Amino acid sequence: MAKSIKMRARRKNGAVVVKVLITHPMETGRRQDRESGETVPAHFIQKVVGEYKGEKVFEAYWGTGVSKNPYMAFRFDGGEKGEKIKLSWVDNLGQSDSLEETIQ
């Protein structure tokens, strides 16, 4: 799942605004494949963590109700331009990915 994450972190009004897009099918386990008619197994992100200087600033637990190719945004205090923020996710099949991005 290389390069599944796109992230933009910008310092604005004393806080850092982080916007994230993840490429992921977010299958509910209830959808039927149109051609085979078989049920597509559930495959969805269960946890997303945002870290700044090794500390969690954001944590999300997801079920199957989050959209395919999830989008999310969050804000936190204290980040400076040029510093790094790290984002990682793990899904119900144990697949995962992470990305470090510079705060702009």
Next chain:
Amino acid sequence: MNKNRREFLHRSLAALAAALAPAALSANWPKEAFETTELQKALDMIAGGDVEEGAVTLKVPGIAEDGGAVRVEVETTLDNVESISLLVEKNPVPLTSQFVLHGQSHPYIATNIKVRETSDVIALVKADGRYYSHRRTVRVTAGGCS
């Protein structure tokens, strides 16, 4: 059951659970709340009782053409916000997501959720150990494969 045996069992079970956990990252995933098919049950599991209306702002589109991706934003003026949960009353699984905030986090989140049919969307905020909510209706004009 004597005390030693109970302690031994307790420890063995804890070790077993740790060994079976698929990945450390998802260890705290609230499985039951994410499998409940009834809104009220999910709310009870999370809040376990009283929920006050107000102090929370949930922004949703009044009409969504694509129920597969509905943008929602939650903001609150409450202090010491611990978590924000997003639920959709008529989805097969009402609880879509739960966001845990930390000291530096602002009490704000935005995300895209599935809203299968016209339904109420509920933002549930935990602050200082108490629960607050805001409920808005989203009209869905085309299905969202939830």
